[in-house]
Amino acid sequence: MGFRSALFASRYDAATRFAERTELGRRRAALLAGLSGEVIDVGAGTGANLPHFPPSCMVTAVEPDPHMRRRLEAKVGTAVAPVKIADGSAEALPAEDGTVDAVVFTLVLCTVPDQAAALAEARRVLKPGGRLLFLEHVRGTGRHAKMQDLLRPLWSFAAQGCQINRDTVAALKAAGFTASIEDQFTIGPDWVPANPLLMGTATTPD
Ligand SMILES: C[S@@+](CC[C@H](N)C(=O)[O-])C[C@H]1O[C@@H](n2cnc3c(N)ncnc32)[C@H](O)[C@@H]1O
Structure with missing residues (x-):
């Protein structure tokens, strides 16, 4: 497990470089452009979102994997917004109830062991009127x-x-969000197993 997660982290940026350059980079920029206030980037990985958070955000980048987190720390300098890095997980976010303006999931809801628990936790920390942003x-x-x-x-x-x-x-x-899909797209041919991708915003009536 330790060896495999170290290997995955060490290959992640190289494996996603083509997708980032052709599609994901500009999608991340579009998704995150309007954000401000307290933002949690859940499962921030190697920090691909960091350069795209506007300076009006205070970002907490939560990442449970120490190998990923080390790479994330090395990329803090790519951010224009203030960024704090936290060990934590989608199921236990480091925030009080109702204190966060936006929770961001990019390529993470595919991996969390329990989507329902992760989404309930996002709902717990969001302020009334707060938004969950997804690119999955x-x-x-x-x-x-x-x-x-x-x-x-x-x-x-x-x-x-x-x-x-x-x-x-x-x-x-099922978690009580109303999802608004802003875009559906593919990376490479349609048959690639990790297609299609969706990006959008979800809100709750709270
Ligand atoms: C495919 S990577 C995506 C990384 C980054 N969000 C991105 O857009 O490139 C999935 C990430 O989710 C993290 N992850 C796995 N389980 C998690 C959990 N329970 N809570 C938060 N993050 C988790 C992994 O460590 C990994 O960094």
Whole structure:
């Protein structure tokens, strides 16, 4: 486990470089552009979101994996917003109830062990009127979804627990959020198992 997570962290930026340059970088920028106030970047990984948070944000970047967190710390200088890095998890965010303006999940709701627990925790920390921002690969439809179901165990083994067949919008609804999908897109050919991707905003009636 330790060796595999170290290997995954060491390869992460190289493995995602093409996707970041062709699609993800500009999507991250668009998703995060309007943010201000207290923001939690959940499962911040190696810090791909950091350069895109506007200076009006106070960002807490939460990352449970020490190998990822080391890389995240090394990238704090790429941020224009003030950034604090925290050991923690989606299921136990370092914030009091109702104190956070936005909770950001990018490529994380695929990996958290329990989506319902992570979303309930996001809901706990959000202020009334606060927003959950997401950019996630999700379950496809028809034969694509069947392929994702078949590949899921192998994919999860290779990609540190990532579940390619999750219906994340349904999970958001079940957690009491109203999700507004701003964009649906693919990276590479449609058949790539980690397609499609969705980005958008979710709010609660609280
Ligand atoms: C695919 S990476 C995405 C990293 C980053 N958010 C990005 O957009 O590039 C998934 C991240 O989720 C983190 N993660 C896994 N389980 C988690 C949990 N329970 N709570 C928070 N983060 C978690 C992993 O350590 C990893 O950094």
